[in-house]
Amino acid sequence: MSLSDTTEIHQFACLDDNFGVLIHDRESGTTVAVDVPDAAAYEAVLAETGWKLSHILITHHHWDHVQGLGELKTKTGAVVIGPERSRQKISELDRTVEDGDDVLCGPYEVKAIATPGHTLDQISWYIPSIKVAHTGDTLFALGCGRVFEGDKEMMWASLSHLMHRLPDDTTIYCGHEYTEANAKFAVTIEPGNEALQARAKEIADIRALGKPTLPTTMAAEKATNPFLRAGEASVADALGMAGQPAEAVFAEIRTRKDNA
Numbered sequence: 176m177s178l179s180d181t182t183e184i185h186q187f188a189c190l191d192d193n194f195g196v197l198i199h200d201r202e203s204g205t206t207v208a209v210d211v212p213d214a215a216a217y218e219a220v221l222a223e224t225g226w227k228l229s230h231i232l233i234t235h236h237h238w239d240h241v242q243g244l245g246e247l248k249t250k251t252g253a254v255v256i257g258p259e260r261s262r263q264k265i266s267e268l269d270r271t272v273e274d275g276d277d278v279l280c281g282p283y284e285v286k287a288i289a290t291p292g293h294t295l296d297q298i299s300w301y302i303p304s305i306k307v308a309h310t311g312d313t314l315f316a317l318g319c320g321r322v323f324e325g326d327k328e329m330m331w332a333s334l335s336h337l338m339h340r341l342p343d344d345t346t347i348y349c350g351h352e353y354t355e356a357n358a359k360f361a362v363t364i365e366p367g368n369e370a371l372q373a374r375a376k377e378i379a380d381i382r383a384l385g386k387p388t389l390p391t392t393m394a395a396e397k398a399t400n401p402f403l404r405a406g407e408a409s410v411a412d413a414l415g416m417a418g419q420p421a422e423a424v425f426a427e428i429r430t431r432k433d434n435a
């Protein structure tokens with residue numbers, strides 16, 4: 176049986192708009208958490224599923240991603256793996272990674288992809304064997320993270336890296352449920368994108384039911400996420416920036432979103 180057949184993934188809401196994610200392999204009993212916005216939310220899901228937490232992967236140092244880490248680590252004894260750049264900021268780290276490192280979590284070979292911009296330490300986690308990635312606060316559904324510690328050029332480079340690195344059929348989880356607001360903004364950038372218009376309607380319906388819009392896929396993001404589409408001539412044209420380089424178009428889109 177392949178790892179995809181024995182894997183179950185549980186995504187749940189934490190805090191106001193954060194996500195908790197648990198990746199579980201039935202065969203080995205391995206259970207991997209990505210970020211811990213809220214220990215109690217994780218404990219509730221672990222109790223409900225009976226899964227025993229073995230590993231915690233951290234995407235970046237922001238409080239809403241590590242707030243529950245100390246408590247969850249103490250209660251479960253899970254091994255905590257996160258960015259080397261945050262070794263000083265996150266005291267619970269047992270192991271740190273840099274760009275290109277591989278870590279083994281039970282049967283899962285997990286690749287660390289450095290995607291700085293939102294923060295300098297940001298790591299996106301990718302598990303090729305099950306075609307799953309977690310992009311933290313770098314890539315969101317129809318959006319990207321605000322650029323706090325890096326600069327816009329750095330963020331564009333990180334998003335470009337993800338586009339090249341993650342196959343179109345990769346299932347993507349991320350840190351926040353921001354999709355509805357992102358969709359409203361995205362249609363102002365590319366009103367003529369029919370796939371985007373259809374997705375925006377779908378998202379409004381999903382949110383009206385109170386359901387999550389994540390995970391997404393790389394294919395869906397490439398087709399509809401304006402931040403990934405900064406290199407498309409149609410997007411540059413729509414912004415009156417024909418012929419300008421993708422990073423300049425990206426910077427303009429990011430600035431407009433910051434001011435929206």
Ligand SMILES: [Zn+2]
Pocket residue numbers: 235237293312
């Ligand atoms: Zn953040």
